[in-house]
Amino acid sequence: MTGTHTPVRGSRKPPRVRAAASRKPGRVRTHWIVLAALLVGLALALAVQGYTQHLAGIGDDSVPAATGSDGVPASVLHGGPVVDARSSAVRTARPAEHTLALTFDDGPDPTWTPRILDVLKAHHVHATFFVVGTAAIDHPDLIRRMIAEGHEVGIHTLTHADLGQIPEWRRQLEVQGAQRAVAGITGKTATLLRPPYSSENDAVTTQAWSAMLSSASDGYLTVLSTLDSEDWSRPGVPQIVKNAVPTGSQGQVLLMHDGGGDRSQTVAALDQVLDRAAAQGDRVTSVGDALGLATMRTAPPSEQLIGEAFVGGIQASGTVVAVISWLLAASGVVTLVRAVLVVAVASRHHRLARRGRRRRDVPLLPEVTEPVTVIVPAYNESAGIEAAVRSIAASEHPVEIIVVDDGSTDGTADIVEALALPGVIVVRQENGGKPSALNTGLRAASHEIVVMVDGDTVFEPGTVHDLVQPLADPRVGAVSGNTKVANRGGVLGAWQHIEYVVGFNLDRRLFDLAECMPTVPGAIGAFRRDVLLRLGGVSSDTLAEDTDLTMALCRDGWRVVYKDSARAWTEAPATLGALWKQRYRWCYGTLQAMWKHRGAVLQGGAAGKLGRRGLGYLLVLQVLLPLFAPIVDVFALYGLVFLDPVRIAVLWLAFMGAQLAMAAYAFRLDREKLAPLWTLPLQQVVYRQLMYLVVIQSVFTALAGLHLKWHRMERYGSLNVPAPTQGPVSR
Template structure:
C-alpha cells in the first residue's frame, strides 16, 4: 500500500481528550448523584427503631423530653406544656397526600411541623412552598431518608446538610429542627442514633423525637390511628404521623377526626417549635439561598441527564437490535440469491440480474506499492497463480526498500513494474489505470494475497451492465493471538455482513482497497481515484454510486490481508479509515437529496454509516459509565442479564456470519473479552476522528507496519 505525499506534521489535537474526560466525569457525577438520591436509600417504614446498644445514650435523653438540645456539649430536653400537642408529619412531601393533609389543617385552623425528605422536596417544590405559605413549620428529615444511626460520618453530614440546602433553595428559609429517620420515642434511641444527634447538634440542630406514634404507616384503620393519637391525660405530647411513604388515605381521615376530638377536649394543636417556645425557622442568608438553589438545580440537572441517557440507551438498544435483524435478514436474502444464481449455472450473481454468459475476458490487476518488500512477493505470486487471465501492473510509489527491484527479480510472466516518485496511493492507482490494457480492472493492496479463483469470482457480476464496481471478501491472514482473533471477528461480522446488507439495499459505500474490481471507463468518467480524502476507496465507491453505477458484493472472491499486530498499529489504521470515511461522507453529503443510485447511497448508505458508525460509537462511553451506575445503584442481576442478552445477540449474529463465510467458530470465545478492550479502542478512534474533523486538522497518512506473514495460498486452499 502506498502512502500520501509528505506533509507538515499538524499540531496534535489534545484538548478534546480533556473535554471527553470532563464530559465523562460530569456524566459520572450526574449518575452518582441520581443514583444516590433515588436508589441508595428510600422512604419506607419510618417507625422501626434502630437496633443496637444504648450504652452511650445519656439518661437525660432516654428518660427526658422529646425535644433534645445537645448543643455545646450539654444535654437538655424539653416537652410541650400540658394540654399542648405538637403535631408532626414525616416522609413528605407527597403529591397526593400532603395537599390533602394541608387542607385538613387549614380546615381546623391549626399548624403542624413537616419533616421533609430532601429528594421528595426537589420533586415537589410547590408543595414545600405551600407548607411555608400556610404558616406550617419545616424540619430536616435527611436528604434520602437514610438511617443516620448506621451511616458513616460523611454520609450523616451529606444527609443533614443536603436536606437543609434543599429547604433553603426552595423556601428561602433554614430549619433548626431535625428528626432522624427510623427514630421514635426517647427510650428507643441507640448509640448510633445518639452519635448522629450529637453531630447534628454541633451544626446547630435540635432533635425532635415523639411521644405518640400513630403507627399510620401500618394502615391499621382510621379508628386505631385515632386511638393511638389520643392523649390519656393533660400532659403535652409530640404526635407522629406520615404524609408520605405510601398510601395515606387513613392518615388524612384520622387527622380530621383527631383534630375535632382534640378541640373538643381543649387541647392546643401546634408546631413543635411553638410547642416548646422556640423559633425553629429563620431566613436563610443570601449565600445559603444561592448554595441551596445550586444544589437543587444540580440534582434536577442530574435527573434530566439520566432521563436523557435512559431514553438514548433505549434508542440505541432498539437501533442495535434492528441492525442485527436487518443484517441477518439481508445476509440471508443475499445468500439465497447467490445460491439461485449458482443453481442456474451462471455463477453467483444477484437474482435480479438476467442470466448472462460467464465473464472470461482478461483483467488488469493494479498493485500500488510503497515499501512493501515484506509482502509484495507473496501478493504478486498469488495473483500470477490466478486461474483467470490477468495483466499485473505493480506501481512502485517511490519505495526506498527495494520493492520494485524485488518484483522485477521474480521474473514472473505478465507482471509489469512501473516506478514513479512518491505521490500517494491515489496517484499510483491512476498511473496504473492509464497503463491498463483491459476494460475490467482489479485493485489490490501490496499486503494482500489472492486465492487462485479470486479474480474469476470477483469479476462475474460485471455480466450485469449496470454494475460498475465489485467488492470482494477480505479475510485476516494473521489471525493468531487475541488481537488477531478480534479483528478476524470484525472482518467477518462487522464488514462482510454489512456489505451483504449494502448489496441488497443497493447502497454500497466502500469497495475495500484490499480487493475491488471496477470498469475502467466508469473510473475515468468520475475522474479516476481522488486524493481528497484518506479513504480513497470509500470516496471512489461513493463517486461511482452517485454517477449511477451499481456496486455489489461477491462473497466468494476472497483476499487475505495482514491486520495490525499491536494496539498502536491498529489505532493508526482505524484512525485513518474512520477519518477518511468521515471526509468521504461529508464530500458526498449531497447524495441525500439526489435520486436513483445516488439517493440510495445518500439516504440508506450514509444514514447507516452516520447512525451505526458515528453516532452510536460517540455515545458508547456513556453506555459504559451507565453500566457501572447500574451495577452499583440498580439491580446488578438485571444489568448482568441485559448484558448477557446483548452478548447473546452478538454471538448469534457472529455465528451466522461465520457460517456464511464457512469459518470455524472457535475464535468466537474471544467475543465477550472484545467488549472490554477492543470496543473501547474502536469508539475512541471514532471520537478522535470526529473531533479532528470538526477541528479542521488535516490528518497525515499512517502507514501500517508489515510483518511478512502472507503466504501464497495453494490451489486447494479454502477457509482457514
C-alpha cells in the same frame, strides 16, 4: 511480460495531506482533556444520582430493634420529645397540656402531601413537615406551599438514612444536604431535625444518641414523638385515629406520614383526628408554635446561593441521567434492530447468491470470461509483494497485472521484476501517494475491467473470477470482495478477524441488498475502467480513497455489490499502536468522504439511496453510537455500584449471547471455524474501547479543521498464497 513505464512525477502527499504535516497536532490533543472532563462530570452526576436515589430510600418506617442505650442521659430517656443537646447541659421539652404538636415525615409526596395540606387548610391547622431532601428537590413547589401556608419545615435527612448506622462523614452529608435543599428552595434554614426510624425517648440507642449529639453541634434540636399513628403500616383508618388521638391532658407530639408510600388512610384519618382533638379541647399546632420557638430563619445570602447551587446540581444530574437513560434505551433498540436486520438480510443475500442472481425476477447472467487488469499500487511492500503477485498470477481467470511502484525505497519493484512472471508489468513512478499510483495503473490498463488490490494482499485462485461475475449486469459499476485477515493468530488477530467477518462483511451484505454500498475496500474491488476514467479517476481529496471512489460511483447512478466468495487475504496490524494508526486513518477518511458526498442525501435514484441509507447508517452506527459508547461504559459501572448488579450482569450476558449468536451465524456464512469466538467477550473490554476512542479522535480532528497525514501500516511478511477455502463456492 514485464516492463517499465516512464516515471510519473508527483509530490509525496496530496496538497491537503502535505498541509497536515506542517501543522502541529498538539491542539488536537485537547480533545482528550475535553473527553476526560465530560466523563468526570458524567461520573459525578451519576454518583450524585446513585447516592440520592439508590443508596437509601423511603420505605418501611418501622423502628429498628433497640441495641442498647449506654451513654444516653436519663433526662433524654425519660424526658420530653424535643431534645436540646447543643450545650453540655442537655435539656428536653414537651408541648403544654392539651396541646398536640402535629408532625409528618417522609415527604413531600406529589400525591399525598397536597391532600394533607388541603385537610390542614380546611381545619386552619398548622403542622411541622420533616422533609427528605431528595423528595424536596423533586417537588420544590410543595415545600414552598408549606411555607406559604404557615407550616414548619424540619430536616429528615437527605435520603432517609439511619443516622445511627452510618459514619460521621455521611451524617454530615445527610443533614447538611437536606438543609441546603431547604435553603435553596425556600431561602430559609430549619432548626428542627427528626432522625429517620426514630420514635419515643426510651427507644433512643447509643448510636442514635451519638448522631443526635453530632447534629446538636451543628445547632439542631432533635424532635422525637410521643404518639405514633403507625399509619406507615396502613392498619386501617379506625386504628390510625385510635393511635393518634390523645387520651389525656398531657401535651403530645404526634407522628404521621405524608410520603413513603400509599398514604390514603392517613389522609382519611387526619380529618377525623383533627375533629376529635378539637372536640375534646386539644389545640393542634406545629412543634415550634407548641413550644414557643422560632424554628426557621432567613438564610444568609451565601447559604441561599450554596443551597440553590446544591438543588440545581442535583436536578441537573437527574436530568442528565434521565437523558442518558433514554439515549441508552434508544441505542439499545438501534443495536438490536441492526443485529436482527443484518442477520435477516445476510440470510437473504446468501440464498440469492446461491441461486446465482441478484433478484428472484432477474434471469441468470452470462459468465464474464474476458481478461481483467489487476492494479497493485505498491510503496515499500518488499515484505509481501512476492506473495501478492504470485497469488494473482495463479488466478484461474486471465489477468494482466500492473504493479505501480510508487517511489519505493526498499526494492519492491526489483522483487517483482525478478519474478519474471508472464503478464506482469512494473510501472515505476516518483512517490505520489496511493491515488496517484492507482490512476497510473488505470491509464496503463489494457482491459475494461480492472481489479484493485493492495500490495499486502493475496488472492485465492478463483478470487478474480468470482469477483468480476456481477459486472455482467450492466447496472453494476463495482464489486466488493470478501477481505479476510491472514495473520489472525493471537488475541489481537482474532479480534480483527471477528470484526472483518461479523462487522464488515455482514454490513456489506446489507449494503448490497439496500443498494447503498459506501466502500469497496482497497484490498479487493473490481471496477469498470471507463466509468472510473469518466469520473476523473481515484481522487486524493480524502484519506479513504476507496470509500470516496465508491460513493462517487453510487452518486453517478451505478450499483455497487458484494461478492462473498471472492476472498482476499490481507495482513492486519499486529500491535495496538499500528491498529490505532490504521483505524484512525480509515475513520477520518470515511468522515471526509461522508462530508464530501453529503449532497447525496437530497438526491434521487442511486445517489439518494447512498445518501439516505448508506450515509445514514454510517452516521448512526459508526459515528454517533461509538461517540456515545464511553457514556455507556460509565453508566454500566453506575449500574453495578448503585443498581442491581445481578440484573446488570444478566443484561450484559444477554447482550453478549446475542453478539455470539450473530457472530456464529456470520462465521457460518463465511465458512469459518468458530474457535476465535472465545475472544469475543474480551473484545468488548479492550478492542471496543480502542475503536470508539479512534472515532472520538477522528471526529475531534475533523471538527478542529486539521488534516491527518497518511499513516502507512507496518508490513510483517506473514502472507502466503492460500489454498482455496473448503466449501461450496457461489458464482
